[in-house]
Amino acid sequence: MTTLKWWQTALFYQIYPRSFADGNGDGIGDFKGITEKLDYLKDLGIDTIWLSPHFPSPNWDCGYDVSDYCEVAPEYGTLEDFKTFLAESHARGIKVILDLVLNHTSDEHAWFLESKSSRDNPKADWYVWADTPPNNWQSCFDGEAWTYAPERGQYYYHYFMKQQPDLNWRNPEVKQAMWDAVRFWLDLGVDGYRLDALGTIYEDPALTPHTVPMNLAELRRFSETAKTPEEKALVEKYWYDMFKNQWGGPQLHDLMKELRAIIDEYDGDRMLVGEDDNIDYMGDGNDELHLVFNFPLMRTEKLTPAHIRKNQKERLARLDKLPTRGWGCNTLGNHDCSRVYTRFGDGLHDAELARVNAALVLTLRGTPFFYNGEEIGMTDYIISDPTKLRDTMASWYYEQLVNELGVAPAEAAQRAGEMTRDKNRTPMHWNNTANGGFSPANVETWLPVNPNYAEGINAKDQQDNPISMLNYYKRLVRIRKQTPALIEGEYKPVHEKADDYVAFLRYTPAQTVLVVLNYAPNHHELKFSVPDKKTARILFSSAGRSKKDEHISQLSLGAFEVLIAELA
Ligand code: GLC
Numbered sequence: 001m002t003t004l005k006w007w008q009t010a011l012f013y014q015i016y017p018r019s020f021a022d023g024n025g026d027g028i029g030d031f032k033g034i035t036e037k038l039d040y041l042k043d044l045g046i047d048t049i050w051l052s053p054h055f056p057s058p059n060w061d062c063g064y065d066v067s068d069y070c071e072v073a074p075e076y077g078t079l080e081d082f083k084t085f086l087a088e089s090h091a092r093g094i095k096v097i098l099d100l101v102l103n104h105t106s107d108e109h110a111w112f113l114e115s116k117s118s119r120d121n122p123k124a125d126w127y128v129w130a131d132t133p134p135n136n137w138q139s140c141f142d143g144e145a146w147t148y149a150p151e152r153g154q155y156y157y158h159y160f161m162k163q164q165p166d167l168n169w170r171n172p173e174v175k176q177a178m179w180d181a182v183r184f185w186l187d188l189g190v191d192g193y194r195l196d197a198l199g200t201i202y203e204d205p206a207l208t209p210h211t212v213p214m215n216l217a218e219l220r221r222f223s224e225t226a227k228t229p230e231e232k233a234l235v236e237k238y239w240y241d242m243f244k245n246q247w248g249g250p251q252l253h254d255l256m257k258e259l260r261a262i263i264d265e266y267d268g269d270r271m272l273v274g275e276d277d278n279i280d281y282m283g284d285g286n287d288e289l290h291l292v293f294n295f296p297l298m299r300t301e302k303l304t305p306a307h308i309r310k311n312q313k314e315r316l317a318r319l320d321k322l323p324t325r326g327w328g329c330n331t332l333g334n335h336d337c338s339r340v341y342t343r344f345g346d347g348l349h350d351a352e353l354a355r356v357n358a359a360l361v362l363t364l365r366g367t368p369f370f371y372n373g374e375e376i377g378m379t380d381y382i383i384s385d386p387t388k389l390r391d392t393m394a395s396w397y398y399e400q401l402v403n404e405l406g407v408a409p410a411e412a413a414q415r416a417g418e419m420t421r422d423k424n425r426t427p428m429h430w431n432n433t434a435n436g437g438f439s440p441a442n443v444e445t446w447l448p449v450n451p452n453y454a455e456g457i458n459a460k461d462q463q464d465n466p467i468s469m470l471n472y473y474k475r476l477v478r479i480r481k482q483t484p485a486l487i488e489g490e491y492k493p494v495h496e497k498a499d500d501y502v503a504f505l506r507y508t509p510a511q512t513v514l515v516v517l518n519y520a521p522n523h524h525e526l527k528f529s530v531p532d533k534k535t536a537r538i539l540f541s542s543a544g545r546s547k548k549d550e551h552i553s554q555l556s557l558g559a560f561e562v563l564i565a566e567l568a
Contacts, residue, residue: 031082047093127168128156179262186263260287276293291327354469381423492504525556533552
């Protein structure tokens with residue numbers, strides 16, 4: 001496995017710093033807390049941390065509105081605390097990549113304060129300004145995309161909230177300033193970046209209006225109320241049409257090449273992973289991003305075997321076509337979407353399906369990413385009191401529903417609670433004491449703690465329980481690490497018509513591994529035929545099997561079983 005880079009073999013884990021571990025007992029996660037939990041991550045088998053933004057921010061978008069790119073948010077600690085965290089991670093062999101928000105800054109960033117102060121200041125052209133709104137573009141978070149700044153009597157553009165003005169990336173000074181920030185953290189030793197919302201960096205220069213006959217709030221509402229297949233298809237079309245002129249500018253390739261060149265100046269194979277599923281942003285396989293997420297895998301209402309097979313077929317074929325073969329990157333959850341356990345459950349077998357899905361991410365070809373809390377089976381927690389929401393796009397939507405669209409407050413609260421990303425960002429559960437052990441008992445945490453920490457969904461109880469979700473994750477991770485074919489092997493689907501289960505081979509010249517993931521409560525008697533292979537030596541089974549070796553033409557698969565076997 002020596003030819004692979006570290007980011008190809010590593011298991012990544014996303015830490016959402018506000019909710020991961022509260023080291024100073026103020027109800028908000030911080031670097032002291034994260035550093036104290038590094039041994040937990042090491043024990044889980046994590047190789048790399050992706051840290052969501054840790055920079056100073058007024059938190060209109062939970063840190064994705066950065067007001068200083070070269071500092072640490074005071075509630076998370078100091079730059080010294082960050083350096084300690086980085087050193088302690090590296091000391092344990094854990095790498096760290098940061099979140100880099102390129103498209104926009106906070107409206108409280110010094111650059112924007114200067115830019116909006118007049119029309120002729122040195123940073124006047126650092127953001128996107130217009131005398132009057134030049135079109136009907138919407139912000140994907142809070143209504144009109146153009147907001148008036150009285151100081152200079154002009155409108156600025158923002159793809160996200162009005163507190164997140166878009167930078168003008170056509171201005172070389174902007175690039176220079178941002179590249180300085182990029183180098184700042186690389187010089188401190190971070191191992192790379194996850195690039196936030198990169199597709200939104202360049203808009204259509206012709207500023208072509210959208211053609212959807214509604215505004216953002218109306219479209220959200222329409223999405224919730226659409227019932228027929230025709231209406232649902234229209235919803236999808238409208239979402240696409242509303243924003244298609246606001247992202248995807250082709251100049252992004254040159255920008256990514258520039259950034260890649262900076263990254264490559266550093267030793268240690270620093271890396272970039274883009275928050276985008278477009279494989280084009282991997283350039284020729286060597287000159288843009290190292291990885292882009294396989295979002296199409298998770299963008300489905302139901303994870304079915306047929307969906308998974310189709311996804312793999314398309315993705316891998318596309319990666320294989322790059323001049324330098326591309327590497328996949330699989331994930332099922334992050335801070336922007338409903339938790340895997342809830343979203344891909346069926347209400348009856350949620351725990352079983354969560355286990356099958358963990359196995360999926362760990363056995364497909366590509367680098368796996370987990371989101372913190374997934375490993376203990378954390379679930380969504382619907383916050384039904386709108387005053388407790390911290391995700392301001394949801395508060396905005398609540399206000400719109402009640403004040404503009406005439407929806408009753410109780411229903412609006414329900415809708416906002418369902419659409420908000422707060423539900424999947426609640427504090428991590430460390431043990432079965434008050435506040436799930438995240439913060440001391442008497443402290444009000446920044447988002448409420450999901451009370452189901454008391455029902456066994458917490459790290460401590462699960463550490464002590466051999467059949468817990470946490471120990472299941474650990475066993476699977478260990479198997480992945482011990483099985484070269486699962487990391488570097490080719491992928492070949494078998495039994496491609498099966499409705500209930502996915503089955504595939506991962507193989508190298510030296511090793512062939514069969515993976516079978518049963519997504520259904522049904523048992524199956526399976527026959528596989530693979531040239532030169534007769535025996536399946538069981539490496540992992542979620543359904544206790546008595547025999548170590550079985551015949552591949554006679555394998556019985558249990559309900560929701562995860563079976564990983566080396567063929568001989
Ligand atoms: C990305 C982030 C999301 C954020 C948005 C704007 O999609 O993942 O959390 O709100 O960018 O920065």
